[in-house]
Amino acid sequence: MDVMKAEKVSFGYGSHKILQNLNFEMNNNQVIGLFGDSGSGKSTLCKILTGFITDYEGEVTVNGQKHNGGYNPIQLIYQHPEKVMNPRWKMKDVLEESWMPDEKILNEFGIKKEWFKRYPSELSGGELQRFSILRALNPKTKFIIADEISTMLDAVTQVQIWESLLTVARENNVGVLLVSHDKRLINRISDEMVYLSDITD
Amino acid sequence: MTKTEEKHKKFLNLNLRTKTLLIIGIAFLILFSVFVSNYLIDHTAVLTSNFYNINQPPSFEHWFGTDWMGRDMFMRTLLGLGISIGVGAFASIISTIIAILLGVFSSVNTIVDEAVTAVIDLFGSIPHILLIILVSLAFGGGYYGVVMAVGLTHWTPLARVLRAEIKKINTSEYIKLSTEFGKSKMWIAKKHIFPLIISQIIVGVILMFPHAIMHEASISFLGFGLPAHEPAIGIILSESMKYLSMGYWWLAFYPGLALLFLVLLFDLIGENVHKLLDPQSAQE
Amino acid sequence: MSKLLEVEKLSISFSQYFKGLEQRELTVLSDLTMDVDDHEILAVLGSSGSGKSLLAHAILGILPTNAKVSGSIRYKGKEMDDELKEQLRGNVISFIPQSVNNLNPLMKVKDQAIGYTNNEEEKQKLMKKQREIFNQYKLAENVDDMYPFQLSGGMARKVLISTALLNDPEIIIADEPTPGLDEQAVEETINNLIELKEKGIGMILITHDIHTAIETSDRIAILYLGYVIEVTDTKNFSGEGEKLLHPYTRSLYRALPETEFELTEGHQPSYLHIPKGCPYHENCPYQVRECHYELPELREVNGTVIRCFNPLVDGE
DSSP: OOEEEEEEEEEEEEEEEEEEEEEEEEEEEEEEEEOOOOOSSSSHHHHHHTTTTTOOEOOOOOOOOOOOOOSSSSSEEEEEEESSSSSSHHHOHHHHTOOOOOOOHHHTOOOOOGGEEEGGGGSOOHHHHHHHHHTTTTOOOEEEEEOOOOOOOOHHHHHHHHHHHHHHHOOOOOEEEEEEEEEHHHHHHHEEEHHHHHHOO | OOOHHHHHHHHHHHHHHHHHHHHHHHHHHHHHHHHHHHSSSOHHHSSHHHHHHHGGGOSSTTTOOBOOOBBBBHHHHHHHHHHHHHHHHHHHHHHHHHHHHHHHHHHHHHHHHHHHHHHHHHHSSSSHHHOOOOOHHHHHHHHHHHHHHHHHHHHHHHHHHHHHHHHHHSHHHHHHHHHHHTTTTTIIIIIIIIHHHHHHHHHHHHHHHHHHHHHHHHHHHHSSSSTTTSOOOHHHHHHHHHHTTTTHHHHHHHHHHHHHHHHHHHHHHHHHHHHOOGGGGGGG | OOSEEEEEEEEEEEEEGGGGGGGEEEEEEEEEEEETTTEEEEEEOOOOOTTHHHHHHHHTOOOOOTEEEEEEEEEEEOOOOHHHHHHTTTTTTEEEOOSSSSOTTSSSSHHHOOOOOOHHHHHHHHHHHHHHHHHHTTTHHHHTOGGGGGHHHHHHHHHHHHHHHHOOEEEEEEEOOOOOOOOHHHHHHHHHHHOOOOOOOOOEEEESSHHHHHHSSSEEEEEEEEEEEEEEEEGGGSSTTOOOOOOHHHHHTTTTTTOOOOOOOOOOOOOOOSSSSSGGGGTTTOOOOOGGGGGOOOOOEEEEOOOOOOOSSSOO
């Protein structure tokens, strides 16, 4: 079993503290929903867990080990998939930057081969988000942090991408931390809801 | 949308793309033929004095007239333009290399970045012509001196652009994600950054030409540039000063106009290549 | 009787240059027909990035110049040309923009609310009124002299709403008023909007958040790939969604986390690849032959306006 742990994590700009003494732990068989109001530091936490922000206090570990270069076993999926894709790359290159999934997983996500030849600007938000989820599901990934990944999508697409993501994550024992301002969604999907205010000072 | 409208659109659409390519093609062809003609013209024959034909106004025989030694001004202008292109090319290569090096350097860390910015500002703050003259003298003048002087002073705008561009790409979220996927710095530079800045570099180089050419002509005109025996436009213009008061207007008029035309051609190519490489800027 | 604001067959498209100056046509709104009356909120619901905001820009007459527009927009039955739009905007028709980013960052809140006026007397009058409205929304006096960046999310929303009210508008267009706010602020904003409606204002609420739409509006116009596919009474978003007639609308409702979280196959393509025929036919389990090659016209079925050949009239 893999365990992701955040211990005594604090972060802020100067005197302005965004996160204060955060402690959190989950394992790779869990789907946990993290709830927080907007502006409460949810996105900052996501970036700290996944190594996008490095100058924080405290420690983030997977099985007791800090991430130190190479492939990060904790991967972040963003609210805006178009921001994490090089606009001049075709989708095949975008996907292959992480890995090339087999036919079965591509079908699970409803990804069509013809999309591979397109640029990010030629796909809809839902289609792009499928790609960015798939990239994060690289076999080396142990935990996925999903930061409001369906907020910008319509309800139908929201169901689709969560169904696919959770199916593949469960099959491969990937832990999912779903971060959202939507309690209804968290209640529907996750095993457990955690309030950000409960795990910080 | 009706059928006819659609057709109309299609036609316009083709037109703009072809127009851009056509402008680039024609401009390039003119420049290329000017440059090549330099190697085809027999220099000694053209530049030998012919005192039967001195100071003739423009005619069908001598399009740009002749000078006080009976030399054909059209031929002299053509040779002058050839030299200009040559100087421009060498100088642009030197400047581009410097700009790329500094641009890449600045992305190492903040201290290096500060240093690079300081150097760029320093060079930008000295009057251009003065700096060119100084560097040219320092390298001993002549063709070599001019090329070095122009080359060593024209990298600032491109370096600034590249620095900003690399910075922008480096802070983008897809680069950060790439690191999370375990990609190395070299890999990111090669696959992400370089392809994104190559178009800036190409456009930057082309747009550097006109500046380099004008500055070469200016310092040659002032007497700090190419030696007097070279048929450079700057030399032609400065020599013609003595004869202007006698009414030999064609000595300065046509070479000057030709130089202007050459510079405009480069500008035209640069702008259109920019449109092709960065279509967002072509929005009507 | 003509309605307060009517939009008929409005289409907006752009031509864009792509790689190497290839041109491509992007149609963001197609054949949009809808209306709103006083004492009413019409929600326009569409996924984000769909250019819903362009509807607002079209009504206000502030579309970018490279947009191609066709169709008609009428105010009280009168065709709105550019001149009329300019006359009406900011007076009769007010706009509540998406975020404080639409405010000038270098101007005090108070000055932006009042706007530019030469007349000292009028200025005094407006200032008094601005204070009254701000009071109504519990914005303290010190807010007057703040700059936009000093406002919190909820406060900014109130400032934007109060600013829109200063000229006693008849119509308000609100563009995504709720995202990025905490629960309490969302609720307050929704209440504020409903209050405005009760005072007689006709409102177009542009949003991608179906919850906001359901809680606020009287009718909802659902957009799919820039097409209105259904304009229905908000009350129909209830139970199992059996009163929603368009297959997409129904699956949208049934996909909500608090209803069924039901999975529907298929994906919404990008605006560059809008299918021929009915824009939804590729994903539609109820498709008939016509759907593949013919665009259904908007028509009325059981009091709902719908664009579908095979509406779900009897239950499933």
